[in-house]
Amino acid sequence: MAPVMAQDVTVNDLPWLLEYSPERCQMCGKCLAVCTFQAIEAATERRLASPGGGNAPAYRLAPVIRQSGKLAEACVGCGMCAKVCPNRAIRPVRNPDSRSELLVRSGGLPAKRGGRNNLLKGRTLDEIVVGRISQMTDPALDSERHTFDIRAPFGRVLGAGALPLAAEGGLLQVTGKTPPVRWIYPVIFGDMSVGALSPRAWEAICLATAYLNEVHHLPVRMCTGEGGLPPGLLRSEHLQYMILQIASGHFGWNRIIAAMPEMQTDPAGILIKIGQGAKPGDGGLLPAVKVAEHIRAIRGVPKADLLSPPNHQGLYSIEESVQKMHLSMGAAFGFRVPVAIKCAASSTSVSVYNNLLRDPYQICGGFFLDGIQGGTGAANTVSLEHTGHPLVSKVRECYLAAVNQGRQGQVPLWAGGGIGMTGQAAADAFKLICLGANGVFIAKLLIQLCGCVGNENGRCNACHTGRCPVGICTQDPRLIRRLDVDKAAQNIVDYMLAFDSELRKLMAPVGNSSLPVGRSDALVSVDKAVADALAIAYAC
Amino acid sequence: MCRIGAIKSKAPVHPSQALRLMMPQQEGHDNSGFAMVMQDLGGLFAPYPDLPLLSLACTQKGTQLVEDYMEARNFHRVFEWVPKPKRRTGQDIKAMPHYIFRCYDYPEQYAKAAWEEKQELLLDARLELRSLLEQQQAGYVYSFWPNVLTLKEIGKPHDIADYFRLWEDNGELQAKNIVVQCRQNTNYEVVRYAAHPFFLQGYTLCANGENTFFTRNRDFQRSLHRGYIGFESDSQNFLYTLHYVLHVLKWPVQYYKHVITPLPAAEMEGRKDGDALRLIRQSLAHLEINGPNTVIAMLPDGSLLSCCDGKKLRPVVIGGDAATKVITSEVCGLNAVLPRRKTEEDVYPHEREVVIITPDLEVQRWLQ
Numbered sequence: 046m047a048p049v050m051a052q053d054v055t056v057n058d059l060p061w062l063l064e065y066s067p068e069r070c071q072m073c074g075k076c077l078a079v080c081t082f083q084a085i086e087a088a089t090e091r092r093l094a095s096p097g098g099g100n101a102p103a104y105r106l107a108p109v110i111r112q113s114g115k116l117a118e119a120c121v122g123c124g125m126c127a128k129v130c131p132n133r134a135i136r137p138v139r140n141p142d143s144r145s146e147l148l149v150r151s152g153g154l155p156a157k158r159g160g161r162n163n164l165l166k167g168r169t170l171d172e173i174v175v176g177r178i179s180q181m182t183d184p185a186l187d188s189e190r191h192t193f194d195i196r197a198p199f200g201r202v203l204g205a206g207a208l209p210l211a212a213e214g215g216l217l218q219v220t221g222k223t224p225p226v227r228w229i230y231p232v233i234f235g236d237m238s239v240g241a242l243s244p245r246a247w248e249a250i251c252l253a254t255a256y257l258n259e260v261h262h263l264p265v266r267m268c269t270g271e272g273g274l275p276p277g278l279l280r281s282e283h284l285q286y287m288i289l290q291i292a293s294g295h296f297g298w299n300r301i302i303a304a305m306p307e308m309q310t311d312p313a314g315i316l317i318k319i320g321q322g323a324k325p326g327d328g329g330l331l332p333a334v335k336v337a338e339h340i341r342a343i344r345g346v347p348k349a350d351l352l353s354p355p356n357h358q359g360l361y362s363i364e365e366s367v368q369k370m371h372l373s374m375g376a377a378f379g380f381r382v383p384v385a386i387k388c389a390a391s392s393t394s395v396s397v398y399n400n401l402l403r404d405p406y407q408i409c410g411g412f413f414l415d416g417i418q419g420g421t422g423a424a425n426t427v428s429l430e431h432t433g434h435p436l437v438s439k440v441r442e443c444y445l446a447a448v449n450q451g452r453q454g455q456v457p458l459w460a461g462g463g464i465g466m467t468g469q470a471a472a473d474a475f476k477l478i479c480l481g482a483n484g485v486f487i488a489k490l491l492i493q494l495c496g497c498v499g500n501e502n503g504r505c506n507a508c509h510t511g512r513c514p515v516g517i518c519t520q521d522p523r524l525i526r527r528l529d530v531d532k533a534a535q536n537i538v539d540y541m542l543a544f545d546s547e548l549r550k551l552m553a554p555v556g557n558s559s560l561p562v563g564r565s566d567a568l569v570s571v572d573k574a575v576a577d578a579l580a581i582a583y584a585c
Numbered sequence: 586m587c588r589i590g591a592i593k594s595k596a597p598v599h600p601s602q603a604l605r606l607m608m609p610q611q612e613g614h615d616n617s618g619f620a621m622v623m624q625d626l627g628g629l630f631a632p633y634p635d636l637p638l639l640s641l642a643c644t645q646k647g648t649q650l651v652e653d654y655m656e657a658r659n660f661h662r663v664f665e666w667v668p669k670p671k672r673r674t675g676q677d678i679k680a681m682p683h684y685i686f687r688c689y690d691y692p693e694q695y696a697k698a699a700w701e702e703k704q705e706l707l708l709d710a711r712l713e714l715r716s717l718l719e720q721q722q723a724g725y726v727y728s729f730w731p732n733v734l735t736l737k738e739i740g741k742p743h744d745i746a747d748y749f750r751l752w753e754d755n756g757e758l759q760a761k762n763i764v765v766q767c768r769q770n771t772n773y774e775v776v777r778y779a780a781h782p783f784f785l786q787g788y789t790l791c792a793n794g795e796n797t798f799f800t801r802n803r804d805f806q807r808s809l810h811r812g813y814i815g816f817e818s819d820s821q822n823f824l825y826t827l828h829y830v831l832h833v834l835k836w837p838v839q840y841y842k843h844v845i846t847p848l849p850a851a852e853m854e855g856r857k858d859g860d861a862l863r864l865i866r867q868s869l870a871h872l873e874i875n876g877p878n879t880v881i882a883m884l885p886d887g888s889l890l891s892c893c894d895g896k897k898l899r900p901v902v903i904g905g906d907a908a909t910k911v912i913t914s915e916v917c918g919l920n921a922v923l924p925r926r927k928t929e930e931d932v933y934p935h936e937r938e939v940v941i942i943t944p945d946l947e948v949q950r951w952l953q
């Protein structure tokens with residue numbers, strides 16, 4: 046009898062098991078070829094051929110596909126094998142008795158992964174419904190026939206009293222400078238870097254952005270993430286759709302600055318990333334495996350783990366941040382480009398927002414609040430699961446803080462982190478807007494539209510490994526080829542067109558032709574605690 | 586749907602005209618109240634155009650509170666009109682025990698004060714009186730302003746008029762401008778303060794419809810000005826925005842329309858004031874209205890103004906002759922008071938129009 050050691054790791058310890066039917070398998074090997082994690086291998090097994098007539102039973106060798114029992118080769122449940130199998134002979138199933146959380150730290154290092162928080166189950170937005178429907182007291186609008194004005198501000202909006210206006214011949218004329226404000230679609234594609242994403246995935250999002258703008262006239266903007274952007278794009282007209290991100294690593298900015306004299310147009314905006322909802326305080330991380338040749342060129346870095354510090358070196362207070370970052374970024378583009386800031390949602394968000402609202406320079410062009418359900422390409426699991434703040438109540442609190450000062454809308458509030466987790470981004474956006482957001486930003490949803498199979502139930506989430514099975518979160522040329530750029534872009538465009546229609550379908554019944562920012566009266570919650578926390582009506 | 590109306594006349598007219606304007610429009614209605622604001626008064630008040638006139642309904646205790654307050658603030662009573670109610674059995678009116686329509690002289694220290702200063706004084710006095718009466722549940726104060734009289738009551742408009750003898754044109758009550766409405770709030774609780782027209786520092790307004798941006802307007806207006814209070818009705822949003830745009834920001838009148846129903850961005854481009862329009866929309870996004878609405882407003886100079894929501898979901902008609910102009914919800918009312926006018930000159934403004942009737946009765950149509 047073979048000895049068994051208690052510490053041996055076997056297939057049964059891993060998070061996913063493969064359900065395999067040898068009788069259906071034709072041994073074509075497609076699953077082996079497609080699995081990027083070496084989670085399966087071709088093997089032979091000894092089988093009883095016949096019960097045997099005499100004393101010796103007869104055996105035969107059967108070729109099989111077998112799951113690897115090694116931790117480093119654990120199946121991630123991506124389902125690519127099932128996708129390619131012509132006979133439906135194999136598919137991954139969750140292992141409820143997995144011991145992998147205990148095993149992955151065996152090297153003495155923190156566990157890492159990509160994706161979203163997997164622990165939080167409830168979703169506040171799903172406890173809220175649009176309960177104020179125009180019935181008799183006022184007519185609902187017709188979502189197909191009426192014109193709707195679906196635009197959101199990006200940039201610092203001044204109070205009416207501070208506007209430099211003077212009447213000349215009965216008409217008001219602008220007599221002084223005001224901060225730049227762009228009216229854009231209330232959805233920003235954000236902020237996944239070239240580096241975190243494969244060039245094809247990044248290109249697909251760029252293509253979708255340009256197509257939505259130029260063909261469908263939806264002024265959607267895309268944020269670059271921290272990592273710069275390709276030199277060709279920097280020098281093209283399409284830069285007008287891009288929001289350039291600067292984070293603590295300043296990656297890509299030497300190239301951006303070098304390109305400035307040759308820029309054909311201003312970028313759509315600058316987003317200073319202070320923190321990220323998925324892993325606040327953890328800093329950025331691009332594992333060395335993903336630092337490919339072109340990434341090194343764009344960012345000007347060697348092949349190594351690229352870590353953005355958890356804070357901006359040299360910024361020790363909010364005032365500092367306002368003065369240094371906002372002013373210098375604003376000045377870099379002649380104060381023609383709005384500069385906004387992105388923070389992880391946190392218990393301190395309202396204080397930050399108050400400071401931005403009251404800052405005497407009136408220069409912060411947007412407060413991007415990123416909730417705990419946002420995604421990431423690579424993070425320490427402990428940060429991903431246990432740090433961060435739910436988005437919804439924080440957006441509401443920030444909005445109400447602005448209401449108390451009569452400054453709502455002056456520093457536009459953009460909400461992100463888990464938008465469209467259920468696939469229904471328009472409803473999420475609408476509810477957040479009613480609670481006070483001016484717009485939303487989405488990211489994980491975009492790559493899911495491109496084909497990412499990762500989810501919040503522990504599926505895949507292997508973005509940090511460089512072995513993304515669908516060619517999205519990898520720089521491996523063979524894997525990248527799995528992604529059809531045009532199809533990916535098309536999926537995003539289709540989704541956004543549907544989003545636009547669905548948003549109208551929500552605006553019409555509440556009788557609004559422009560975005561109902563702060564119309565909390567349109568919402569009711571079926572959960573009393575949620576209703577109370579958000580100061581909306583409770584209904585049952 | 587409420588029916589609203591306004592009469593502007595060269596010679597002062599009696600409130601019975603306003604009633605005649607509204608009665609035919611009340612067909613099939615709950616007719617739950619009567620409210621009017623009269624401006625540029627004739628009759629008994631004609632000698633006192635410059636003295637602030639207090640319009641108030643209260644209990645016995647309320648009268649004492651008002652007396653004490655006005656005395657403490659050094660307002661001296663100059664003239665008073667006490668309505669002599671005609672009580673009949675079966676009258677449908679929830680009358681208050683006392684109605685005060687009193688002209689006061691300004692406190693001595695304000696004798697030489699600028700009008701700007703007096704405007705603030707009068708508003709403060711009204712707000713203080715309101716909170717005083719509210720605390721003691723002793724009454725309602727509607728306006729305190731020179732040459733402006735407000736009457737509001739709950740009940741059947743016909744009976745309310747009967748009670749106050751408004752049908753009898755005895756020359757006592759007259760005004761060149763009357764803004765009127767014959768219904769209590771139907772959406773929410775019936776409270777006297779919820780009945781339009783609403784008045785604030787020379788601006789009067791009533792609105793027919795539903796402002797679906799009520800919450801968002803209210804949340805913004807609350808911190809804009811101390812006079813923006815109450816919010817018993819979504820029509821107050823319209824008044825406060827009118828006051829903010831014209832009185833606080835001092836922008837030309839047409840910008841009121843640009844604030845409540847801004848042009849789409851594409852249409853702003855190419856306008857001479859396109860840059861200003863963009864900034865205005867940006868800064869005052871929370872004063873935009875939505876939902877079906879028609880507004881009738883009266884400005885401090887006695888001009889009447891009307892405009893509506895961006896989709897023109899509620900009716901309004903403007904008509905008149907050389908001596909009288911009327912803005913009202915339905916043409917049947919106009920026919921009742923001015924049957925011989927040239928109906929072909931009636932104006933049915935569309936969603937982009939602002940109609941202004943100037944003090945000399947010129948009808949200006951201004952396209953947004």
Ligand code: SF4
Pocket residue numbers: 061063079080081082083084085119120121122123124125126127136137514
């Ligand atoms: S599910 Fe994915 S990781 Fe698992 S065996 Fe199949 S291809 Fe490999």
Ligand code: SF4
Pocket residue numbers: 123159160492496497498499500504505506507508509512513514515516517518
């Ligand atoms: S499919 Fe790619 S992007 Fe999606 S979770 Fe897996 S590794 Fe990450």
